[in-house]
Amino acid sequence: MSNKKINLITPYYLIYESKLLKNLKIIERIKKASGAKFVLALKCFSTWAVFPLMRKYLDGTTSSSLYEARLGCEKFKKEVHAYSVAYSFNEIRQIRQYADKIIFNSISQLQMFNRFAGGLEIGLRVNPGISFSCFDLANPARRYSRLGVIDKNSLSKVLPLIDGIMFHFNCENNDFENFSLSLDFISKHYGALLKELKWMSLGGGIFFTKDGYPVDKFCKKIKEFSEKFAIQIYFEPGEAVITQSAELVTKILDIVHNGMDIAIVDSSIEAHMLDLLTYRLNAKIKSKNTGSFRYQIAGRSCLAGDVFGTYRFKARLKVGNILRINDAAGYTMVKKNWFNGLSMPSIVVKRLNGSIDVIHNFEYKDFVNSLS
Numbered sequence: 213m214s215n216k217k218i219n220l221i222t223p224y225y226l227i228y229e230s231k232l233l234k235n236l237k238i239i240e241r242i243k244k245a246s247g248a249k250f251v252l253a254l255k256c257f258s259t260w261a262v263f264p265l266m267r268k269y270l271d272g273t274t275s276s277s278l279y280e281a282r283l284g285c286e287k288f289k290k291e292v293h294a295y296s297v298a299y300s301f302n303e304i305r306q307i308r309q310y311a312d313k314i315i316f317n318s319i320s321q322l323q324m325f326n327r328f329a330g331g332l333e334i335g336l337r338v339n340p341g342i343s344f345s346c347f348d349l350a351n352p353a354r355r356y357s358r359l360g361v362i363d364k365n366s367l368s369k370v371l372p373l374i375d376g377i378m379f380h381f382n383c384e385n386n387d388f389e390n391f392s393l394s395l396d397f398i399s400k401h402y403g404a405l406l407k408e409l410k411w412m413s414l415g416g417g418i419f420f421t422k423d424g425y426p427v428d429k430f431c432k433k434i435k436e437f438s439e440k441f442a443i444q445i446y447f448e449p450g451e452a453v454i455t456q457s458a459e460l461v462t463k464i465l466d467i468v469h470n471g472m473d474i475a476i477v478d479s480s481i482e483a484h485m486l487d488l489l490t491y492r493l494n495a496k497i498k499s500k501n502t503g504s505f506r507y508q509i510a511g512r513s514c515l516a517g518d519v520f521g522t523y524r525f526k527a528r529l530k531v532g533n534i535l536r537i538n539d540a541a542g543y544t545m546v547k548k549n550w551f552n553g554l555s556m557p558s559i560v561v562k563r564l565n566g567s568i569d570v571i572h573n574f575e576y577k578d579f580v581n582s583l584s
């Protein structure tokens with residue numbers, strides 16, 4: 213462990229390997245007890261500096277594009293599931309070299325490309341028409357959804373072309389009872405098809421790493437299902453793997469007043485935590501929210517609504533104070549952008565041995581190269 217004092221410059225994302233490990237250990241336990249396999253959803257978290265730790269516990273990665281599939285292959289170096297809402301012919305030819313399984317979103321794509329899959333296992337995304345998503349924006353069963361095959365008759369006809377199917381219909385679902393009911397639903401409606409297949413993926417969105425989740429019941433349910441249909445079950449977690457494992461560390465640059473006190477930090481929700489803005493959620497800031505000093509915490513982009521939220525603090529905030537935004541690993545670093553040309557938060561990792569690694573400091577040249 214290095215004793216050198218590192219001068220970290222805000223803003224930066226700080227990933228704690230020890231917190232990641234806590235989630236990974238739960239996954240290890242589920243894998244052992246249930247026989248299920250877990251592939252990391254790269255759309256949620258792709259910071260490959262911590263893949264060496266993650267790959268000890270996870271079976272591989274799943275992707276939403278050619279580039280993610282390639283990243284999984286080159287940096288995670290385990291099983292690669294390649295899914296895309298729609299492939300181009302050019303991508304299919306390239307993806308073969310990176311993936312183990314290729315998952316099509318529609319029967320038309322399956323029929324167009326299955327002969328070019330060159331020995332890869334083939335899967336199809338199925339839309340069971342049920343969903344436990346809290347947001348219409350993220351609900352794969354929403355009206356007119358393009359995500360997955362709906363018609364069961366057509367699905368039965370293409371069964372000889374596929375090895376497995378993928379369902380994804382959850383979003384931060386921490387309710388075991390409705391997970392259990394959804395497995396019963398799948399068993400009832402798709403059981404006959406599953407007997408013909410090698411594997412079934414249940415996608416992401418199940419919050420089995422949340423405190424209090426009934427992990428033993430979860431394992432029992434999965435094991436029974438997989439034995440009943442003699443099928444390998446996969447999960448594709450994103451958020452559940454990295455939850456609570458990182459912070460966005462920011463500094464207050466100015467405090468202004470307009471009906472309330474507003475602290476402006478050297479970051480931006482639009483540029484650095486975009487998902488929160490998309491889903492209209494407040495950032496989680498480490499304050500007990502009980503003090504008598506109330507502040508709006510705002511970003512420094514020109515967007516009027518660039519606001520992290522309003523919080524109470526025990527003491528007055530001052531220019532120069534550090535503010536830590538919690539739970540900053542998922543759908544943040546993968547979505548960060550150069551809006552307003554703001555400085556991009558560095559990526560910093562606190563390793564298991566306590567040492568701090570500054571993985572990447574973004575510079576003006578990164579901004580320029582992202583534009584051209």
Ligand SMILES: Cc1ncc(COP(=O)(O)O)c(C=O)c1O
Nearest residue numbers: 253256380416417448449450451
């Ligand atoms: C097909 C698929 N798999 C996995 C995931 C990961 O979901 P989560 O991060 O909620 O676990 C998503 C998220 O949108 C998805 O669309």
